[in-house]
Amino acid sequence: MTLLSLWMTVLLLSPSASMSADNVTGSVDETLTLPCSYSVSDGTTTMCWGRGICPSSKCNDEIIWTDGSTVNWRKSDRYQLLGNISQGDVSLTITGVTEEDEGTYCCRVEIPGLFNDKKKQIIVMLHDIEECPDDSDLDPTNEESSPTLTPSI
Template identity: 65%
Template structure:
């Protein structure tokens, strides 16, 4: 009898304890579920933040249009400490630039794919806008300006979409307009007239003989031999030295087009320039002197060649 009562008591205690344990299990599962939901919410927030940061300081793509054989300017500026940056073809990747065309170290250009790509602004002050000269249909597409800012996903990224159109026929010149006169190959002297901040081209061409020929440009008249105080030199195929990025040879050097382009001209650029081509096999030098004249700002800004 006592044994039976004890069994009932154990059974009652066991049954009651089992229910309490079950309740504790249910509470534990609910708490776990809440914790999991909170962790999932935090994970989603972190993923969203990561996606936003991965995009960097991305501005919406801007459209830039230009005409064949002309030039286009793709704006890109930044503020703060000077830093490295690059331009590339295609959209901005997660780091660096795709199909790189130009790099700077924050103060100057350290590499460029072609002289057609120029940074003519004040690089050290954050103006890294890209100018493309002699544009063709192949230049159409997306370009990425990437400024490398220290920190995780802090880079500034700007995309531009370039569209090239065929240039319209030029209007008939009027008495008030200054027009361009075509320049013959390396013979006779020329005066190039422009205004402050213009881009001026000093024509110089030569006929290719057996090989390409080294040449140079200098300030002042042509000397009896060589270039002194030169501003740009080539080996006949490419530019080997230049005093400043303001001096560019944008023509086909290999085909003998060594015309000098000077960007952002100032009154200090006035004067005489010498184009000198060394043709060794003929023991001959092609020498051409060109003068620059800067007009007052109220004159037309087109280029005039005066013979």
């Protein structure tokens, strides 16, 4: 194996090692914040949020994009960056969460240089909404809701 092919193998395998993952849980109609930040010691940079796993470059199914100081594009008003973008807080806020919002998100901060991007994968999981029982389920005189006891011999 040549040194170049060894180097390419390391580069192809290393992006997943530099990616972190978190879970965020919530419920339908809530507002969720998916955390993501980066150090601005070398200045601000462009970044995007997308749906699905983080690809080798850019974002899949992009939902919001910033140049490091302001949001330049977003798919919907439901997606916002409410943190201090110029200080590296690029956490994604989703308002009016729906069942379709459940799934994997990718925060990608573009760091200059080959394979330097910071990637964070977040999985949004929604709680099941349980229905409240109606009054007949709570009425002990209701034969349908009362358990039947059978004596055992």
